[in-house]
Amino acid sequence: MAVKITGSTGGWNCDFPRRQYMSPLFSAILLLLGLCLANAINFTTVYEWDKYDFVWPSGVNTSNEQIKWNVYFEYMAVFEERLFLSLEPFRGIPATLVWFPISGTSTAPPKLAPFPSWELHKKDNCDSIQAAKGMETDRDGRLWVLDQGSRNCSSKIWIFNLLNNDTTVRVHQFPDAVVSPSFDKRSLRDIVLDKTPDDNLAYLVDSKSENIIVYSRKTNKSWLVKTPGRKWVSLALSPIREERQLYLGKSGYKELYSASVTDCELKNEGRSAAVKLIGEWSYQPYRMLIDSSNVLYAAFFNQNYLCKWNISEPFREQRIHEVGEQDTDWPFTFALDTNGIFWMTERNDTGDWTKPRHKLLMAAVGARSYQFGTSTDLSLRG
Template identity: 40%
Template sequence: MSRSMTPFFVSVFLLGLSSVATAKKLTRLVYEWPDKMDCEWPSKATRTRALSDEISIEPHFMAVYRTRIFFVLKKYPEDTPAKVVVSLPKSSGSSEPPRPNPFPSLDMYEFGNCQKIEEPSGLAVDSLGRLWVLDRGSSKCNSKILTIDLRNHDQTKVIHQFSFHDWIHDLVLDETNNGTFAYITRWDEQCLVVFCLERNESWIVETPKVQSFAIALSPKYHEPRQLYIGIYSHVFGEWNSNELLSISVAALRNGTRTAYPKLIANLTGEPYRMVVDNRGTMYAGFFNKNYISSWNGSQPFQEQRYFEVARLDSYWPFTFSKDQSGNIWIMAFNENKAETRFRLLKVTVGAEQFWDPACCTCTCLSSP
């Protein structure tokens, strides 16, 4: 049996008490990389210049569109600059896992070059098939937003240049009848950034005593629509804060310059990544935790263990996203070189679930 088809066990917890508890979920292993996550480099010389055996590569952020998955590969140690957005097919006819391809091409990336992508971070796809990429910039270049048109030969365009550089982390898109808005977090800053595409205008929204990091948006049909915020740190409070807060996005759309996020509850960890599916269930991944939690936003707060791995060897062990059908895609990372290091899984809502009653785990079947 090929590596990409090897059965493998994870713990997946149903969302009891939530409105989606009756929707069964099937978790499938799509790919696994036993050793390292490596790009499809144009040549051996290019790879040698970019990497060495001492450099570790981790997948961060994620976006899914049609047949492709996108995420950011980050290289460690930190003094080896350049992150790269890469793409993978959702499925492959090969027995070996595919190598990610720098997207749209490796030539688009160069640290210290303001005309190229220096430090990609947050990713999102809009309804028109445009991949939005946050670029942190550098000490020489301001941060910016780019779009890559996935329906039109991956044409790339810088759509906005900010007046600042660095410290931006993630974004979510809010598509309305009155325009498209992006909400962006700036870690280590007590604010959010709002960008309006149609006006090509951005502004700072002060959030006194709250430094936002993880961010997610409730579904369109949940009005008033809420922006969920995970805290990087709480000013004048504990450095590692587990608070989950929310803001009604109506005020953000209307240009407010100050907002006061409301406390929902305390989570079991400090979130670095949050996603809300089409049914209003939020998923959160935490620093230094071996699990992803969930919460049905239409119910009183009750955090549930949704997905976990047996071992934890990474400070940032998961990245995940939803696709246009509401399925959840998860990349699980393990630094232990004696074990499989990367696994890509797909969680399909509405499929039949196969349970191991002895340990309440589900068996991940072969690639769909």
């Protein structure tokens, strides 16, 4: 016979044999709570916001309060002491790629600064960023950003040098044969980076296309790898090792698949990728990330929790963070820095104004991103 503990354990259901419950009550409660929360990550709140404001240029009217309520974070990247975020391009949002510092002693929540400048956020100017989506920083200090474009502007990859005054070092416009020129027929999502001995490759997904998109920085070319019958909404890349895998979340479904990136299929235009079913999540993931210790983290549409799975083991979903009702389809976004810190934003749209609508949280997880291999020595920078 089992005892079921719920509620006070943060939403996890934990079943234990009754014989574990027969010790003194206080000791039993401590034991049960400890076992239930064994997989939990202990986050610390860094900032809280009720609404956001921007670092506006001089002379701009900043009285439009509706803009400050319409900020929805989508994707995140971290480099040194800066945190970068893409914003849902709701009407009135002045910039969809922003940053703020994560160092210093101020406890006041920071304002959102456009990246790299206001000049690069002109609406319907196709030489500007129109709708930033997935992003990633690489080990050489570059920020890679997917730009969905607009009805008048094509989609692109932007690459910035964060170590040289945030200069733009590359803008790649996707050919029509790779990403549809029709705004209604494309939906760029996330991006991961694969540094090979002679190139820097990016893998990305378009949730309206039955393909994986590959981009080569060396040749400045992009191409499609076919996945007939399957569209993807999220992806994650395993750490550097011999049999490196690209993990893919199927659009509209709970299934998790993988494809080998060491095979020539992804490296050559016009091929079809052999994708393998790994398992099934509890819900559809919109964001996934793998750390240097082989742990895959996932967040799910309309769900108030995060899960993890160690990709070295048989597929098993484990909840690591759970909050109360959020009432939003995209409640979290997250990224890892080079010091083993997991950064995450949390959104609350329940209408309970006694609680902050937005939080920035951090937790030490002892591992860096997938780009640093499987070493757990955080003193290594190469």
